[in-house]
Amino acid sequence: MDGDRERAIRLYAWNATVSAAFYEPLQGLEIALRNAMHRELTAKFGLLWYENPLCGLDTKTLAKLAATRGELLRDRYDDTPPQIVSALSFGFWIALLGPGGQSPFSGRANYEMTLWRPALFKAFPHKRISRKAAHAPLDYLRVFRNRIAHHEPIFSRHLARDYESILEVTGWICPATRDWIAHHSRVGEVLDTRYNDPALGC
Template sequence: MTSPTPNVKNFGLNDDILDELEASLSADRLGKYLTATGGDRAEAVRLYTWNTAVSAAFYGPLQALEIALRNAMNRELARVYGPAWYDSAKAGLDSGCLARVDQTKQGLRKDKYPEDAPHVIASLSFGFWVSLLGRGGVIDRKTETKANYEMTLWRPALRHAFPHATNITRKKVHQPLDYLRTFRNRIAHHEPIFTRHLEKDYLRILETAAWIAPHKRAWIEAHSRVPEILETPPDDDNLKF
């Protein structure tokens, strides 16, 4: 016989519910929340719920930033090196990036999608785009030839992807975006983010989006639930995710 479903409008956390939730979440996962709440299981579950809600709220702004970044960078690289710039030797992509492009093409072939530029571009990860703003790694391991993204990507193309930033450099763009890449990955892997300075994370998203398109920042702010969730205490039993 199955247990009755608690009233979602007044969800109580009795011992039976806490036992089942702890088993389904795993002791290791819930352990981080138990540590934060001094071993109080009910408070740990509430904190886990809040962490889930705030992670879900961040998904939209991060998605908006990723798409804006991808489209802006692709536009400028295509202007200089052509639509399939990722295949151009002149772009000087390092071995790591070339491997990611190859994996992307393999995935498209496997799923029977065209290997044209629109599909390749749409399938490349956020981490790939952020890596193009780094220094560049090894191109040829035999000769130890290294990429120079400052000269092949940033100066001729990528600096133009951030037209609304002042006194911008490749390093100044790469640092916050790489930080947001790790933040995004923590959310994607369902990790705790409640110990982070989430207000600053949100501001970084807004600032970098504004470098690309100020109206995109305004659009994110108009629709984002992040401020609302950040103002909601974890012990609010009406919290929804």
Template sequence: MTSERKENPDTPAMLAAVRTSLSPERFATYLRASAGDPDLALRLHTRNTALSAGFYGPLQSVELTLRNTLHRALARRYGAAWFDNPATGLNAYAITEIAQTRAKLKRGRYVPDAPHTVAALSFGFWVALLGPGGSANYAMTLWRPALSAAFPHARLPRKTIHREFDHLRTFRNRIAHHEPIFTRHLAADYAKILTLAGWMCPLTRDWIARHSRIPTLLAADPAQESLF
């Protein structure tokens, strides 16, 4: 792809069309970071896209690991359908999210059973289970009896674990909404992904690191990067 791009460079008309497609407001972010040079701005946008794509896999793995780890911990304590068990002590936000998720599954003609419900709940839902829970007091209803066991390799308080996963949720959402990430300390973001995965399962962390493209992307020459 890189050699083809060199042999057949983008035409001025194509570049102008891409800038329009990105929207003036979005492109302005890259222009400001490129001292007003539109060619450099497009190159920076290309790099941002490549980096975002590279982070998708590691973030997906951490999200799936968190979801399934928390589900197993809650199921051991409150049963496979823990979200229907009043003893779980979920707060109003969680109850509403579960109800809306199951209603959406029904509209899509899926069975709103435990596997489908667990898979359909958002990353934000799972991260919120690590939070204080408001009047539900998750420290007593969720953390101590169940969720603390989900992090066997992290000797840390609930507040710290929740804060770190919530930071990761914010980063994940920036990528999901196609926002710029090039100004972030991306090496630190990647290290955090590996750290949080390791809190739950060191072998999964090692697998993520083994297959991740992030170190290569961070070390790459931006001029050689392509969108696809």
């Protein structure tokens, strides 16, 4: 029992360490994604693209924008495009790569036709890819990021594969950012500490 308790404590500590190590790669991906998407939406629909009805944003997206704007104003920040873009969540941007939900007018929004084909495919200039193929790994990484943010255990995952996915998807957007992440990341080093410690298992 004492050995199990000791292993549990060490595994808990290692989980905290590897979660922290993943923070920077995930942050790099998130910033690269939102900047690229904002760039392409601005080029097509103008700087205030989120107010342009041609975007065909769905009800949920518009509600998130309104809430973000309200929070900025409440905290005495300007609701300018740079402030709004930086305040919107990782999940917000990934949702724009989805199919679109209920329209505020009638029927359903169609992000394939209003966002992806006119603009957002250009946010992935280094990979010829469909909207669905872009959305799937990013949404998977969103769930992974949320597990880390909520201090949930991630040690049972295939973390080396998760890390490779972060690098791969970032490379679709910006190879220079991918290389920067790979150069500065501590993920590989932290993973090795577990592989080299029999008490932690693999």
